[in-house]
Amino acid sequence: xxxxxxxxxxxxxxxxxxxxxxxxxxxxxxxxxxxxxxxxxxxxxxxxxxxxxxxxxxxxxxxxxxxxxxxxxxxxxxxxxxxxxxxxxxxxxxxxxxxxxxxxxxxxxxxxxxxxxxxxxxxxxxxxxxxxxxxxxxxxxxxxxxxxxxxxxxxxxxxxxxxxxxxxxxxxxxxxxxxxxxxxxxxxxxxxxxxxxxxxxxxxxxxxxxxxxxxxxxxxxxxxxxxxxxxxxxxxxxxxxxxxxxxxxxxxxxxxxxxxxxxxxxxxxxxxxxxxxxxxxxxxxxxxxxxxxxxxxx
Numbered sequence: 001x002x003x004x005x006x007x008x009x010x011x012x013x014x015x016x017x018x019x020x021x022x023x024x025x026x027x028x029x030x031x032x033x034x035x036x037x038x039x040x041x042x043x044x045x046x047x048x049x050x051x052x053x054x055x056x057x058x059x060x061x062x063x064x065x066x067x068x069x070x071x072x073x074x075x076x077x078x079x080x081x082x083x084x085x086x087x088x089x090x091x092x093x094x095x096x097x098x099x100x101x102x103x104x105x106x107x108x109x110x111x112x113x114x115x116x117x118x119x120x121x122x123x124x125x126x127x128x129x130x131x132x133x134x135x136x137x138x139x140x141x142x143x144x145x146x147x148x149x150x151x152x153x154x155x156x157x158x159x160x161x162x163x164x165x166x167x168x169x170x171x172x173x174x175x176x177x178x179x180x181x182x183x184x185x186x187x188x189x190x191x192x193x194x195x196x197x198x199x200x201x202x203x204x205x206x207x208x209x210x211x212x213x214x215x216x217x218x219x220x221x222x223x224x225x226x227x228x229x230x231x232x233x234x235x236x237x238x239x240x241x242x243x244x245x246x247x248x249x250x251x252x253x254x255x256x257x258x259x260x261x262x263x264x265x266x267x268x269x270x271x272x273x274x275x276x277x278x279x280x281x282x283x284x285x286x287x288x289x290x291x292x293x294x295x296x297x298x
Contacts, residue, residue: 024071027050043068095131108208116154178257192233193294194237
């Protein structure tokens, strides 16, 4: 790498915020200074060094740990071994103590008693959510980036699936054109958009219209739960449906809007060489004035 050239491994953004070589050097200094030399302590120091806090002034420790792991995998930093488990962000330290029984569930959504979303708030629920996604979702389990909400889908007879939301994609032409914001506006307001990164109906569940009903329930819950947890509203949901593997039928039925396709490159593809599956882009406004909240002038 010649003088003045940027290492292509360095991401232009990290967990939804711009990222520079100077930020990387601050992180490296935080790793050296960490006492005790543990990943949790490093995350706390990085949040202080980069002023990585939410609107309530709380450090974004989960986002920091996800970002640090990404830099570690890219060979840009060297994290100490995890103090508990493998810490690779992919494997599970422990699955749930009890897995749901694979008993077929059929009929219509109106026939389900007690359909509800239960937010993941404790280690037991977290292990179950992670385990179901790891075992049954085609993308498997990886930590959701940034501010996030996870839910288990329940009815009176047990667990039906799982759904999760994390930080929005940094730059997507189809979405950004539809919103109508420019780059500075997007960089300032992207935290008001949340990505439906995982959605799973368990394979033995065949309930008509269940998926679209869950999406409607989830939209209502996110609108309430996100500001309660993070202190600021979220006004737009997004998701990316891999085509032609999936048709996006449940999103259309839940009144999500198709706005185009991705370019088929990954989030970290600075050199525009990656070749990934193209995905259909769907969005769902949570408020009528979402564009104004996102800084778009009428």
